[in-house]
Amino acid sequence: MSLPADAVARLRLIRTDSIGPVTYRQLVARFGSAEAALHALPDLARRGNRPLHLCASDVAEAELATAVRLGATLLFIGTPDYPPLLARTETAPPVLFAHGDTALLDRPAVAIVGARNASAAGSRFARQLAIDLGEADFVVVSGLARGIDAAAHVAALDRGTIAVVAGGIDVPYPPDHADLMAKIAATGLVVAEQAPGIEPQARHFPRRNRIIAGLAAGTIVVEGAPKSGSLITARIAAELGREVMAVPGSPLDPRAQGCNLLIREGATLIQGAADVLEALHTLSGQPALPLHVSESMPAPALVAEPDARRAVIALLSPTPVQVDELVRQSGLPAAQVATVLLDLELEGALARHAGGRVALS
Numbered sequence: 001m002s003l004p005a006d007a008v009a010r011l012r013l014i015r016t017d018s019i020g021p022v023t024y025r026q027l028v029a030r031f032g033s034a035e036a037a038l039h040a041l042p043d044l045a046r047r048g049n050r051p052l053h054l055c056a057s058d059v060a061e062a063e064l065a066t067a068v069r070l071g072a073t074l075l076f077i078g079t080p081d082y083p084p085l086l087a088r089t090e091t092a093p094p095v096l097f098a099h100g101d102t103a104l105l106d107r108p109a110v111a112i113v114g115a116r117n118a119s120a121a122g123s124r125f126a127r128q129l130a131i132d133l134g135e136a137d138f139v140v141v142s143g144l145a146r147g148i149d150a151a152a153h154v155a156a157l158d159r160g161t162i163a164v165v166a167g168g169i170d171v172p173y174p175p176d177h178a179d180l181m182a183k184i185a186a187t188g189l190v191v192a193e194q195a196p197g198i199e200p201q202a203r204h205f206p207r208r209n210r211i212i213a214g215l216a217a218g219t220i221v222v223e224g225a226p227k228s229g230s231l232i233t234a235r236i237a238a239e240l241g242r243e244v245m246a247v248p249g250s251p252l253d254p255r256a257q258g259c260n261l262l263i264r265e266g267a268t269l270i271q272g273a274a275d276v277l278e279a280l281h282t283l284s285g286q287p288a289l290p291l292h293v294s295e296s297m298p299a300p301a302l303v304a305e306p307d308a309r310r311a312v313i314a315l316l317s318p319t320p321v322q323v324d325e326l327v328r329q330s331g332l333p334a335a336q337v338a339t340v341l342l343d344l345e346l347e348g349a350l351a352r353h354a355g356g357r358v359a360l361s
Contacts, residue, residue: 097168118147145229153188160188248269
């Protein structure tokens, strides 16, 4: 496993309490490295009169050793091996654990997701769709769940599939998919954000869904209820500017309600792989779709000017607001706004919300 020289420092920063994906990237941008950020954090926390418990070196070293023992590769954001499409998303995980063929991350990918209690017809459609997309050189991404996810993975085993799991890289979920997970690790790729050994919890599944959507050029929902995890994945994909596609179904089938709702809201109606390829505007096997997500965040300034701090705080409230709106209304450089928000977050005064929004906590 090839790791950056500062892998332990990166992992320590990632595992430090209150350091989320956005904060991690901004700290590294502000101080130049994870090591420098770790040195600066205690002082930043003292200024905010907030307790801070840095992850200990031996804890990070043990996590790395476990990954090596499991045969997993650690992919840190900002390194060449990190999935490029995922890196372009604001909340991309600072580190991913990958078990299997990481070369699949270099190929164009499409997510196929859907109901756990899938119908026989839905599962059959998902299988055929995965086979046809594989023949078109697309990797199939899904979440290893029962139903549509499993059907898509199984059909794509020979052509390339990526399973994004909610728990650790060594924790099959559901447990009865342990054999399928092992097969994917042997011929495809299993990806996890959580540390090895972590059992999946309810809060982990939406986080897994954002990875599924972030890895793929487009997301296809085969069956799903209006409030299902599949619809969450589709809405995340839409927020990222990725293509959202759905398979229509009978209005009498509750499993089709989510798909029909997506189509009504503007998702592309899919009846086969040809519709997917047309929606993604494929050119020589590469998706040529516009991605409306900036590739990098503004590097925060080293120090927040007092006037800038007052101006930004005056615009904040408990109601979430877009960071871009704060930049526009304050008239300040984006780097200064980013610095103020980072300081407020480390002080425990700011909460980050989905869609690049922030609010006073």
